[in-house]
Amino acid sequence: MLLRELGIPARYAVGYSVHEPSGKGYVVRERDAHAWCLAWNSRKNIWEDFDTTPGSWIAAEEQRTSIWQWTSDFWSWVRFQIAKFRWGQTNLRQYVLWGLVPVIAVLLFQIIFRRRKRKAAAQNKKPADKLFRPGLDSEFYQLETKLAARGVPRQTGEALADWLERTLAEPALTDLRAPLREILRLHYRHRFDPHGLNEIGRKLLAPKVRDCLESLARLGN
Numbered sequence: 061m062l063l064r065e066l067g068i069p070a071r072y073a074v075g076y077s078v079h080e081p082s083g084k085g086y087v088v089r090e091r092d093a094h095a096w097c098l099a100w101n102s103r104k105n106i107w108e109d110f111d112t113t114p115g116s117w118i119a120a121e122e123q124r125t126s127i128w129q130w131t132s133d134f135w136s137w138v139r140f141q142i143a144k145f146r147w148g149q150t151n152l153r154q155y156v157l158w159g160l161v162p163v164i165a166v167l168l169f170q171i172i173f174r175r176r177k178r179k180a181a182a183q184n185k186k187p188a189d190k191l192f193r194p195g196l197d198s199e200f201y202q203l204e205t206k207l208a209a210r211g212v213p214r215q216t217g218e219a220l221a222d223w224l225e226r227t228l229a230e231p232a233l234t235d236l237r238a239p240l241r242e243i244l245r246l247h248y249r250h251r252f253d254p255h256g257l258n259e260i261g262r263k264l265l266a267p268k269v270r271d272c273l274e275s276l277a278r279l280g281n
Contacts (some may be wrong), residue, residue: 063110071107079118087133091121098123153262199269200243206276220244220260236272243268 063070077094080087096111214223228237246265250257
């Protein structure tokens, strides 16, 4: 108003008086809000800043700065970076994607390695299972196959003793009833007895089975 009273065209301007550097830019705070005049320079034909505010006002404002200003600056910076990331004004997305590449590679390696490890463990476990299941090498199974071929197969879930008695009902097997029952007894001991079949019993089982197989071969079907 004073400038206009003197005949000098003037405008009222508002903005921020930025003075605090930060990296390649400046920090703009609410307390930096400012107002000043623009006066018309008729010789240069431009508007020039005309600020009558004392220069000491910046120091006066800084004296009222809170000791927790650094926390506010940090969170403001975080929000600013998030906003830049959200609107695609930073390379952070690219950095994040490249950072995920080694993580994905490690996860894939773990998945493939563990799958192979489990597969190898399963393969190594099969022979181990046989070691803990005695009696699978019993010669009785040869007789079972041979007798089933005569037309009396073993039913699902049928006990060996019941199946054998049903098989021995055939008149042609009358002479083999006693040795087959003895063979089954030895087989049961070999297969299910916690103490297993001793060496003497093991030596008896094989020849008894062999003799029965020869007798069945002579009988034919």
